Amino acid sequence: MSLYCGIACRRKSFWCYRQLSTYVTKTRYLFELKEDDDACKKAQQTGAFYLFHNLAPLLQKSGHQYLAPQHSLLELERLLGKFGQDSQRIEDSVLIGCSEQQEAWFALDLGLNSSSSINASLQKPEVEKELTGSFTELRKALYQLNVKDASLLSTAQALLRWHDTHQFCSRSGQPTKKNMAGSKRVCSSNQIIYYPQMAPVVITLVSDGTRCLLARQSFFPKGMYSALAGFCDIGESLEETVRREVAEEVGLEVERLHYSASQHWPFPNSSLMIACHATVKPGQTEIRLNLRELEAAAWFRHDEVAIALRRNNPYTQQQNGAFPFCLPPKFAIAHQLIKEWVEKPIRFTLPV
Numbered sequence: 001m002s003l004y005c006g007i008a009c010r011r012k013s014f015w016c017y018r019q020l021s022t023y024v025t026k027t028r029y030l031f032e033l034k035e036d037d038d039a040c041k042k043a044q045q046t047g048a049f050y051l052f053h054n055l056a057p058l059l060q061k062s063g064h065q066y067l068a069p070q071h072s073l074l075e076l077e078r079l080l081g082k083f084g085q086d087s088q089r090i091e092d093s094v095l096i097g098c099s100e101q102q103e104a105w106f107a108l109d110l111g112l113n114s115s116s117s118i119n120a121s122l123q124k125p126e127v128e129k130e131l132t133g134s135f136t137e138l139r140k141a142l143y144q145l146n147v148k149d150a151s152l153l154s155t156a157q158a159l160l161r162w163h164d165t166h167q168f169c170s171r172s173g174q175p176t177k178k179n180m181a182g183s184k185r186v187c188s189s190n191q192i193i194y195y196p197q198m199a200p201v202v203i204t205l206v207s208d209g210t211r212c213l214l215a216r217q218s219f220f221p222k223g224m225y226s227a228l229a230g231f232c233d234i235g236e237s238l239e240e241t242v243r244r245e246v247a248e249e250v251g252l253e254v255e256r257l258h259y260s261a262s263q264h265w266p267f268p269n270s271s272l273m274i275a276c277h278a279t280v281k282p283g284q285t286e287i288r289l290n291l292r293e294l295e296a297a298a299w300f301r302h303d304e305v306a307i308a309l310r311r312n313n314p315y316t317q318q319q320n321g322a323f324p325f326c327l328p329p330k331f332a333i334a335h336q337l338i339k340e341w342v343e344k345p346i347r348f349t350l351p352v
């Protein structure tokens with residue numbers, strides 16, 4: 001990494017990248033691609049594309065792992081040509097990142113109805129055969145993807161879903177048009193700009209000092225338990241949401257709070273997960289389950305949770321019935337929160 005000089009001068013390109021750190025250079029490049037449609041279109045020529053079909057990413061199996069293949073613009077044009085589609089469809093792609101060498105990464109959904117092409121969506125089996133991969137449900141694939149691909153595909157899925165569901169202006173009812181990068185949509189009749197949104201959600205690992213509280217919703221994979229989660233209500237602070245959600249879901253009063261980390265989560269719509277540790281008042285540990293929200297909740301000992309953390313893929317582990325419960329995938333912030341609790345004592349900083 002070179003030294004960050006902090007001086008940005010305008011030259012041929014939007015920014016002069018000389019002397020900036022790799023991270024700053026990358027960030028400025030992505031900013032330029034979001035602001036400048038021509039620069040973004042140019043970046044597609046040397047860029048790499050991740051393909052989706054109805055929001056399921058194209059994956060290839062390699063042993064126990066899934067790999068997310070990249071395709072060049074040329075390969076994509078050839079594919080679209082083969083299935084009778086024009087390359088105009090590539091304009092539906094969204095920018096999702098770039099490499100340190102400034103190779104821009106895009107995502108394109110071949111299954112969703114395209115706004116820039118009159119042709120219908122591509123047939124999944126034919127495309128899978130042609131590309132020697134399969135369009136796989138992202139939630140399931142998360143257990144077998146590396147963290148970089150899991151994160152990239154999550155961003156891509158969230159952005160593709162947002163564009164698919166925001167094709168019309170909620171004020172005028174007229175169609176909105178995306179910019180080349182897909183970082184916004186604009187209504188041509190009134191110029192209202194729409195930006196992709198995330199709903200803030202708190203996820204809290206409650207502890208009584210020696211045990212932690214894990215819960216499950218009925219739609220979780222069989223046997224999976226996680227930390228308590230809940231959407232922030234309008235007007236609430238993070239602390240107020242934690243306090244309300246824990247009271248609502250398990251009938252306990254949170255005493256102290258410690259912020260841990262945050263994560264974008266694409267399911268079922270984009271959320272910003274804000275992860276916290278919390279303690280309950282000593283001696284006040286009796287769970288009163290809210291059955292409208294949760295199927296089950298229980299206190300788990302440190303050693304039980306430590307064993308569950310060491311298991312790999314709960315989808316396969318649970319099927320042979322060998323384990324009483326399992327935890328969310330490594331990539332999920334719930335997993336990180338639980339791991340943090342198992343590995344080191346938490347210093348509680350915030351009273352609620």
Ligand SMILES: NC(=O)C1=CN([C@@H]2O[C@H](COP(=O)(O)OP(=O)(O)OC[C@H]3O[C@@H](n4cnc5c(N)ncnc54)[C@H](O)[C@@H]3O)[C@@H](O)[C@H]2O)C=CC1
Pocket residue numbers: 199201203226227228229230231263265267268269271273293328332333334335
């Ligand atoms: N990344 C991770 O590790 C984890 C992520 N999660 C995510 O956290 C999110 C929230 O967890 P829940 O327990 O379901 O929340 P919750 O406890 O707030 O209950 C969901 C209910 O809240 C209401 N609600 C209020 N605002 C909403 C909004 N903006 N969008 C949707 N529903 C809203 C709806 O009635 C909905 O049925 C879920 O989307 C889930 O996917 C949950 C656990 C782990």
Ligand SMILES: [Mg+2]
Pocket residue numbers: 228229230249293
């Ligand atoms: Mg909840």
